[in-house]
Amino acid sequence: MSEPYSSLPTPGKVSEAPLVSVRNLHKHFTVGRNLFGPKPTLRAVDGVDLDIYPGETLGLVGESGCGKSTLARTLIRLYQPTSGEMLFDGTDVAKADERALVPFRRRVQMIFQDPYASLNGRMTVRDLIAEPLEIAKIGTPESRTEKVHELLARVGLHRDHANRFAHEFSGGQRQRIGIARAIALEPDLVICDEPISALDVSVQAQVVNMLEDLQDQLGLTYLFITHDLSMVRHISDRIGVMYLGKIVELASNTDLYRRPSHPYTQALLASIPVPDPTATRPSEPMRGEIPSPMHIPTGCRFRTRCPMATELCASTEPALKDIGGGHLAACHYAGDAVTPRAA
Amino acid sequence: MSAPVLSVRDLKTSFFSQRGEVQAVRGVSFDVHPGEILGIVGESGSGKSITCMSILRLLKSTGRIMGGSANFDGQDLMALDQGDLRDIRGNKIGMIFQDPMTSLNPTLSVGEQVMETILRHRKATRAEARARAIELFELVRIPSAAERLKSYPHEFSGGMRQRVMIAIALACDPKLLIADEPTTALDVTIQRQILLLLKDLQKRLGMAVILITHDLGVIAEVTDRIVVMYGGLVMETGPVHDLFATPKHPYTQGLLASVPDLRDDTHRRLTPIPGSPPDMAHPPEGCPFTARCPHAMQQCQAALPPVFGEGQGARCWLHHPDAPKVAGVNEVAA
Ligand SMILES: Nc1ncnc2c1ncn2[C@@H]1O[C@H](COP(=O)(O)OP(=O)(O)OP(=O)(O)O)[C@@H](O)[C@H]1O
Ligand SMILES: Nc1ncnc2c1ncn2[C@@H]1O[C@H](COP(=O)(O)OP(=O)(O)OP(=O)(O)O)[C@@H](O)[C@H]1O
Ligand code: SF4
Ligand SMILES: [Mg+2]
Ligand SMILES: [Mg+2]
Numbered sequence: 001m002s003e004p005y006s007s008l009p010t011p012g013k014v015s016e017a018p019l020v021s022v023r024n025l026h027k028h029f030t031v032g033r034n035l036f037g038p039k040p041t042l043r044a045v046d047g048v049d050l051d052i053y054p055g056e057t058l059g060l061v062g063e064s065g066c067g068k069s070t071l072a073r074t075l076i077r078l079y080q081p082t083s084g085e086m087l088f089d090g091t092d093v094a095k096a097d098e099r100a101l102v103p104f105r106r107r108v109q110m111i112f113q114d115p116y117a118s119l120n121g122r123m124t125v126r127d128l129i130a131e132p133l134e135i136a137k138i139g140t141p142e143s144r145t146e147k148v149h150e151l152l153a154r155v156g157l158h159r160d161h162a163n164r165f166a167h168e169f170s171g172g173q174r175q176r177i178g179i180a181r182a183i184a185l186e187p188d189l190v191i192c193d194e195p196i197s198a199l200d201v202s203v204q205a206q207v208v209n210m211l212e213d214l215q216d217q218l219g220l221t222y223l224f225i226t227h228d229l230s231m232v233r234h235i236s237d238r239i240g241v242m243y244l245g246k247i248v249e250l251a252s253n254t255d256l257y258r259r260p261s262h263p264y265t266q267a268l269l270a271s272i273p274v275p276d277p278t279a280t281r282p283s284e285p286m287r288g289e290i291p292s293p294m295h296i297p298t299g300c301r302f303r304t305r306c307p308m309a310t311e312l313c314a315s316t317e318p319a320l321k322d323i324g325g326g327h328l329a330a331c332h333y334a335g336d337a338v339t340p341r342a343a
Numbered sequence: 344m345s346a347p348v349l350s351v352r353d354l355k356t357s358f359f360s361q362r363g364e365v366q367a368v369r370g371v372s373f374d375v376h377p378g379e380i381l382g383i384v385g386e387s388g389s390g391k392s393i394t395c396m397s398i399l400r401l402l403k404s405t406g407r408i409m410g411g412s413a414n415f416d417g418q419d420l421m422a423l424d425q426g427d428l429r430d431i432r433g434n435k436i437g438m439i440f441q442d443p444m445t446s447l448n449p450t451l452s453v454g455e456q457v458m459e460t461i462l463r464h465r466k467a468t469r470a471e472a473r474a475r476a477i478e479l480f481e482l483v484r485i486p487s488a489a490e491r492l493k494s495y496p497h498e499f500s501g502g503m504r505q506r507v508m509i510a511i512a513l514a515c516d517p518k519l520l521i522a523d524e525p526t527t528a529l530d531v532t533i534q535r536q537i538l539l540l541l542k543d544l545q546k547r548l549g550m551a552v553i554l555i556t557h558d559l560g561v562i563a564e565v566t567d568r569i570v571v572m573y574g575g576l577v578m579e580t581g582p583v584h585d586l587f588a589t590p591k592h593p594y595t596q597g598l599l600a601s602v603p604d605l606r607d608d609t610h611r612r613l614t615p616i617p618g619s620p621p622d623m624a625h626p627p628e629g630c631p632f633t634a635r636c637p638h639a640m641q642q643c644q645a646a647l648p649p650v651f652g653e654g655q656g657a658r659c660w661l662h663h664p665d666a667p668k669v670a671g672v673n674e675v676a677a
Binding site: 063064170171172173200201202203204205206208209212227229230231233234257267268270271272273274275276277278279281283285286289290 | 386387500502503530531532533534535536538539557558559560561562563564583584587597598599601602603604605610612613614615616617619620
């Protein structure tokens with residue numbers, strides 16, 4: 001993109017400036033070894049353009065290995081981007097050093113997939129939740145305990161739970177503890193990386209309802225990463241679809257499911273198992289498998305699996321363009337009334 | 344209806360450790376009929392895998408079968424010795440597990456592993472086994488079958504490894520295939536490829552399948568009948584259409600209500616089941632769902648309900664003839 005901060009077309013209802021604005025973001029890893037040449041490069045995030053607006057829930061979906069977690073870790077500056085621009089509330093955070101990042105780190109928090117692994121089992125619930133406050137040197141030990149009790153109430157746990165250890169809780173309760181910890185500093189943006197994948201179906205709904213309530217009460221903005229295509233539709237205002245390190249489609253949740261415009265999104269949505277035995281389903285699965293992020297196809301990165309790929313797709317990479325009403329798609333033929341093959 | 348391929352009755356399995364007994368399976372009964380796909384659904388720890396591992400008699404040493412029977416092909420699997428069982432497993436009963444990487448041998452080529460299964464159970468020369476392996480790879484749609492026999496498991500993607508597992512499971516034309524979460528580790532597009540393949544093979548080969556999953560979407564798409572497990576027990580069983588249209592057990596109802604409706608645009612709030620499943624080291628005396636059930640009564644806490652109803656059976660006191668009427672459960676909602 002030539003003008004990095006020129007605004008992307010925005011969907012009708014949001015008019016504010018974006019909280020997060022990312023242009024042509026890359027995060028590459030060098031992996032393995034090669035005795036006779038440069039080390040091979042794995043392009044985990046490979047040119048992402050994305051805006052996140054205050055108060056919205058932006059869903060991010062895509063298959064395993066497409067770069068969702070790497071994008072999340074880059075967005076919270078756990079990783080230094082390889083290249084590209086990243087604005088948070090108008091401030092450039094892509095190249096900022098640790099000192100300059102202090103206020104940013106308070107305003108952006110993350111909830112992880114595995115509530116078992118992400119909490120230190122030797123710490124009490126009180127200490128786990130109070131830790132971010134201590135690191136940020138906020139309050140006294142007494143006021144922090146007070147705050148922990150308030151946070152426990154917010155996530156539907158009891159103040160008596162404060163003195164117990166994380167391993168004494170069920171998966172759903174541990175995820176609540178993780179959420180209390182994430183909101184302790186009253187962040188603006190919470191990045192949820194598969195927050196319900198490890199939970200039982202009946203417990204997932206408890207956590208999702210709670211995340212929705214907290215958003216209403218605290219005005220949070222969410223980036224919600226998941227591979228659950230039913231849940232993402234329920235929770236998101238807008239949804240981005242990622243394929244091999246890039247956003248290939250982004251639209252409001254209703255638009256995306258009603259008018260999926262990228263062939264990858266179409267195939268992805270057609271693959272969702274529907275919990276209704278009377279539903280009629282397409283009988284052909286999508287062909288092929290995802291190429292390696294070390295060998296991303298030239299031109300359109302989806303062309304090796306795409307049922308309507310042409311010569312243009314092999315030679316030229318399609319840009320993420322507005323096909324109407326803020327619905328973005330990176331396909332040469334997206335938005336066309338007639339696809340080349342169907343014609 | 345023809346005689347069941349597998350008939351499980353009152354199966355009970357426990358694990359023993361210093362901390363005491365964990366009652367993983369507490370009296371499970373169900374039938375699998377020829378040519379049908381039976382789905383077993385339920386949350387984590389409800390006893391799905393241990394039920395199947397018990398049927399196959401593949402329990403770890405701390406696990407013990409405490410009672411019950413499993414009739415397969417005229418024999419009670421619970422009464423056979425390990426030698427007889429080895430003849431059945433991988434032969435008349437095929438098995439597929441969630442993680443193909445742990446079930447495949449990393450040091451042997453995938454072709455060698457398919458041939459090994461054939462040679463163990465069939466009188467065949469190596470050349471015949473190899474020809475059969477190629478045929479099986481073509482059956483599960485592994486491209487360039489003959490060349491891929493030489494590949495090692497790590498050279499395959501997750502989806503391809505699961506195809507190899509299916510090829511091995513089908514090597515000896517099993518009457519029954521037991522698949523424990525065969526697509527849980529896979530992406531949706533690959534999951535769909537594997538599920539459609541399984542369903543197609545099941546139809547063409549006429550075998551019976553037990554498919555374990557916690558995904559209600561997968562259940563709805565591929566199974567004919569389902570068994571809903573909770574706390575080591577079968578809570579409800581019946582044809583898939585009936586269970587989704589008119590679930591009779593409060594747990595089944597709660598489970599179906601807690602998933603978002605993909606066709607609903609309204610952002611309707613989800614209806615979770617409150618609380619969490621029981622600890623099987625201390626299973627409740629009565630109905631295991633009592634603590635989370637919106638309709639629980641004194642009787643539910645006092646005694647384990649039996650299964651009420653033929654065809655679609657539900658283990659719930661509300662289906663006792665004397666139970667009070669509850670709209671939507673034992674009384675058709677107005
Ligand atoms: N630290 C790292 N070093 C090298 N490669 C990495 C690293 N982290 C991730 N990758 C690779 O980058 C790619 C993207 O990984 P990432 O974890 O971001 O995917 P994901 O979309 O989150 O997948 P999943 O749905 O499985 O969580 C993968 O090929 C992965 O192997
Ligand atoms: N080796 C073991 N030792 C002790 N308890 C065990 C052992 N294996 C399983 N259990 C217990 O048996 C119960 C049933 O486990 P099982 O693996 O059958 O559950 P599941 O329904 O298959 O769950 P999931 O969906 O997580 O696979 C659980 O309470 C589990 O903790
Ligand atoms: S037996 Fe009682 S507690 Fe159990 S599901 Fe039925 S009504 Fe609920
Ligand atoms: Mg990830
Ligand atoms: Mg299991």
